Amino acid sequence: MSTPKSYLVLSALGADRPGIVSTLTRTILDHGCNIVDSRMTVLGGEFAILLMIQGKWNTLAKMESSITELEKQLDMTIITRRTQEKSGNKNLLPYIIEVVALDHPGIVQKLAEFFSERQINIQDLVTDSYAAAHTGSPMFSVSISVGIPADFHIAKLREEFLDYCDSLNLDAVLEPVKG
DSSP states (O other), X not given: OOOOOEEEEEEEEEEOOTTHHHHHHHHHHHTTOEEEEEEEEEETTEEEEEEEEEEOHHHHHHHHHTHHHHHHHHTOEEEEEEEOOOOOOTTEEEEEXXXXXXXXXXXXXXXXXXXXXXXXXXXEEEEEEEEOTXXXXXXXXXXXXXXXXXXXXXXXXXXXXXXXXXXXXXXXXXXXXXX
């Protein structure tokens, strides 16, 4: 009989500097836990990390009890929360949305609203701001991963989405994840 898997999500935020990932991952390993999913990025001068950690219930409890000391050691704000394994919904088709436009407020909100109104869950979202190559104009790009219910009429959804983006002056594609 196998022991049920236990999971902990850890989120940390603090000033960016070398060694954060090394110290944090060493602590996780030393507590007998394993990283099963992660996201890390630098935003401005801040380093943000989000980890899903797997371990036995008691190793995760030890990890949780070490958080206060780890916050002091890394000079970061750390939040943890117990969770369960992601449930794989076989009725969802993985799609990727790519959007590029002149930067202006509200792009992410409008895109999120479009999918929310259709009960389509955003699973991952990454944005970037940059200067256009020849003009230097402020540009904005968004990459969104969603799971679209298999019973959705994809062609109709794609048409609605592209029309919606055109009305907002956004260049967009919506296509299945290749993989």
